[in-house]
Amino acid sequence: MIRKPPGPRRKPEAARPFSVTEAGELLPYLLDKLAGRGRNSVKSMLARGQVSVNGQTVTAYNHPLKPGDLVSVSKERIDEKPALVGLSILHEDDDLIVVEKEAGLLSISSPREAGELTAYRQLTEHVRRENPKNRIFVVHRLDRDTSGVMMFAKSERIQQALQTNWQEAVKERAYIALVEGSVKKPEGTISSWLKESKTLKMYSSPYPGDGQHAVTHYKRLQSNGSFSLLEVRLETGRKNQIRVHMQDIGHPIVGDKKYGSRSKAIGRLGLHACVLEFEHPGTGERLRFESPIPKAFLNPFRNGFAP
Incomplete structure (x- = not known):
């Protein structure tokens, strides 16, 4: 069998940039700009890391946008997972995630801390890379300035099972x-x-x-x-x-x-x-x-x- 010499390597397509003119959330913005693509298709692009805001990969549907932000949409799937900040995963399975949190990172934000980077927000983006419908649930918390081991559930059923029988x-x-x-x-x-x-x-x-x-x-x-x-x-x-x-x-x-x-x-x-x-x-x-x-x-x- 004679093999043909390989042709020129295809260059990855450049990301398509959009400039934000009005405040809003990322998913509705993308649905408007990417006319012809269905909601599930756009969600999948988010989950695969194909969308960035001001050069940073974003997977959250409700990521806030403000005038002047630059949203880029790549047609190339990005396999690399965005790095977790102040957080490392010790264990993950179908039911829960165990993490090690650094001092200074919120476990989850309160209304007065809305918009801050939290362990909850990062892990939500992490599980939604696999499926946009995935969620995580708070089992217990560590204070912002306390470091160490904590866990989150991946379903309400597991969250309730842990919280109801916490002592046992x-x-x-x-x-x-x-x-x-x-x-x-x-x-x-x-x-x-x-x-x-x-x-x-x-x-x-x-x-x-x-x-x-x-x-x-x-x-x-x-x-x-x-x-x-x-x-x-x-x-x-x-x-x-x-x-x-x-x-x-x-x-x-x-x-x-x-x-x-x-x-x-x-x-x-x-x-x-x-x-x-x-x-x-x-x-x-x-x-x-x-x-x-x-x-x-x-x-x-x-x-x-x-x-």
């Missing part, structure tokens, strides 16, 4: 906390009833039964005259529980000005979710994920450190 499903949930001062007891348990003030700050009520019961166990890992490194395990999962309880025992978390900290020793909040172990709601398999102690948490214990 989660076998271990541990944090590393860098706190101010020298914690004297090598280990201890803090129990209180948490309430939320009108300014949205959590606090321990002086009255038993007044609020949500919260129990935190801690073990001292390292300590010097200025700081202590603790391993913290939650028996309950209340809002800001660890932060309130550390303040209650006189050792606020480093960088936690809201709950009494005066130290900026590491330039961030000294709280990290290091272990999440749970029973998979779909398969029954026990899964465990760990994240190492951030190096910054160890700096205060190195020779020559000046707090």
